[in-house]
Amino acid sequence: MYLSRFLSIHALWVTVSSVMQPYPLVWGHYDVCKTQIYTEEGKVWDYMACQPESTDMTKYLKVKLDPPDITCGDPPESFCAMGNPYMCNNECDASTPELAHPPELMFDFEGRHPSTFWQSATWKEYPKPLQVNITLSWSKTIELTDNIVITFESGRPDQMILEKSLDYGRTWQPYQYYATDCLDAFHMDPKSVKDLSQHTVLEIICTEEYSTGYTTNSKIIHFEIKDRFAFFAGPRLRNMASLYGQLDTTKKLRDFFTVTDLRIRLLRPAVGEIFVDELHLARYFYAISDIKVRGRCKCNLHATVCVYDNSKLTCECEHNTTGPDCGKCKKNYQGRPWSPGSYLPIPKGTANTYSPKFNRIWPNISSLEVSNPKQANVCDNELLHCQNGGTCHNNLRCLCPAAYTGIFCEKLRCEEAGSCGSDSGQAAPPQCSPALLLLTALLGTASPLAF
Secondary structure: OHHHHHHHHHHHHHHHHHHOOOOOOOOOOOOOEEEEEOOOEEEEEEOOOEEOOOEHHHHHHHEEOOOOOOOOOOOOOOEEEOOOOOOEEEEEEOHHHHHHOOOOHOOOOOOOOOOOEEEEEEOOOOOOOOOOOEEEEEEEEEEEEEOEEEEOOOOOEEEEEEEEEOOOOOEEEEEEEEEOHHHHHOOEEEEOHHHOOOOOOOOOEEOOOOOOOOOOOOOOEEHHHHHHHHHHHHHOOOOHHHHHHHHOOOHHHHHEEEEEEEEEEEEOOOOOOOOHHHHHHHOOOOOOEEEEEEHHHHHOOOOOEEEEEEEEEEEOOOOOOEOOOOEEEOEEEEEOOOOOEEEEOOOEOOOOOOEEEEOOOOOOOOHHHHHHHOOOOOOOOOOOOOOOEEEEEOOOOOOOOEEEOOOOOOHHHHHHHOOOOOOOOOOOOOOHHHHHHHHHHHHHHHHHOOO
């Protein structure tokens, strides 16, 4: 009796749990492109949407400064220490490693003390503006997955713009404006991400939150990716299904979190007062100790691996797709126009795989050489591929897995029996191009071979 009651309670708990949590907490990883599933007919491939894991993207970028000679140290110069702007006995010297501050120090490991940092020349040419563009380029489309974080070793700038490009730096759009006074600097009312909503999440804002100027305890500037995700996924990002649904169906939202390049435009250094102290210009400069950019290669949900080779990122494409972003069909594969994978339905998404296409349409049966079965070239490893795991036997026939049939293993056996359905456990067959259907019909009527 106790066992029976325990089993009843356990069954009830499983039911309630499934209702309360329809998807596992780890949905949205999409870390597998295909897997074999078992059916009554045997093993078949089940394809699903997939994407690379999020990682530190600063390991793969190239950095460019404009003007190119803006880094301090050539010639050597003195600058004032942060926290004591009148102690100006610090030296920057590009020819001495211990005193040099090159751009690569913005991306090195910061686990030691004192921190390493890039530093600009001082504002010795005041009143000429001290402005620097720092361009981060990946030569690859990436999707941002976490906040962009910039840590300054100097005071945070009075004016700064973060910009993005989607076309490898040919054109630029603002991501966010930063200023101690947004109205004065950019003619914009100050806002923070908390002022936005689902409907205004794409709005470009100016924030005064990160521009407190010349203070020792305020070094960090954020561009808030996760806070924007939270408008759809909830404050703890638990409802990722909602976010993925929005990314799937709203191209502007998807593009908002996608970049090929980022540009940090430093427009005015931290002054700390209303007026610039012209007697101590060595206290004004930019210095950045760390930049964090987390994201993943954009592979259009057709790959889980992105390789870095010869200073270039490339997706290792699945689903018969190819290209740096898996943005087109593999040669000899199409069946229908290319499209990205889909996050929906949760949790596995839709792979949108591609079938072989045939770009040789023969004018008559004799050119197929199927009048003599012994000479028929029914399948090969170039154009006439066997599908769904089938293998080509002596160029005469496809040996199909148990669940498939047809000349090219292109049909599910359950279709012939009329038993295919949503609960049959069998995957839907790949869509075939008109050329494949024509060739199938020609071979089926012209050749006495049995399959």
